[in-house]
Amino acid sequence: MTESSEKKKKRNKGKKHISKHVLKAREAKEEAKEKEPPKQTKTKKPKAVVKDPSEAIDYLKQWKHDKSAWKFNKNTQSWIIRHMYDAEKLDKAAFSLATEYLQGLQGGTAKTWVLADATKRALRYKQYEKSPGTDGEDVEKMETDKTTKDDTEDLIRWKNLSDHDKRKEYKRARKVLEVLKE
Known part of the structure; x- marks a missing residue:
């Protein structure tokens, strides 16, 4: 390497060429941040899962009649607990199964x-x-x-x-x- 090429490298070492479109994008991002109101920190709540009531009923029936094949499912249990008062989602028979299930609630x-x-x-x-x-x-x-x-x-x-x-x-x-x- 020649002396002049080494001097050029040292001179250009801290400077990097940034494309115009990158600079414009950065400016646009900064402007957007200034226009936005400050964000409030929120704790993220998990999205509610829309469950078919028949799945919960099947879960309860399997718990009652076939415990060897039954497997605990926290989401289904939570759904049952949240919706057990709604007669449209859990009919009378399913509610009686749910109350039996609640007796063994851990x-x-x-x-x-x-x-x-x-x-x-x-x-x-x-x-x-x-x-x-x-x-x-x-x-x-x-x-x-x-x-x-x-x-x-x-x-x-x-x-x-x-x-x-x-x-x-x-x-x-x-x-x-x-x-x-x-």
Whole structure:
């Protein structure tokens, strides 16, 4: 290597040529960042899995009648616990299987959560029974209070239920409480 080529390398060492399109892209990105409002850090909630109720019913039937082939599935268990009060998703026979399944529920946290949820539903119905028609005020109060999105959605769903469906949910909540307190 000649002396002049070494000098050129040293001179150009810190400088790299950046294409115009790369520079334009960087500028556009910076402008977009300035226009965006600052992001708030959120904890990512797992996407709700839309499960076919027949899958959950089959899971419960297999648990009851064929334990050698049955395999625990956390997602299915969670789905059952979340939807066991909905008579459209779990019919009466499936609900009775679900209550038997809940008797063997492992884990103190899960049991505590199910008990708290059933208690909340039973108390909500008792309060509704005393003064029907005031649940709309509860929705407005919940939206202004610091509650979770799930609680607000549950209260809105509750408000849209018929009196008959509210009574069904109450009966199911009482049954869950009865089974878990044994």
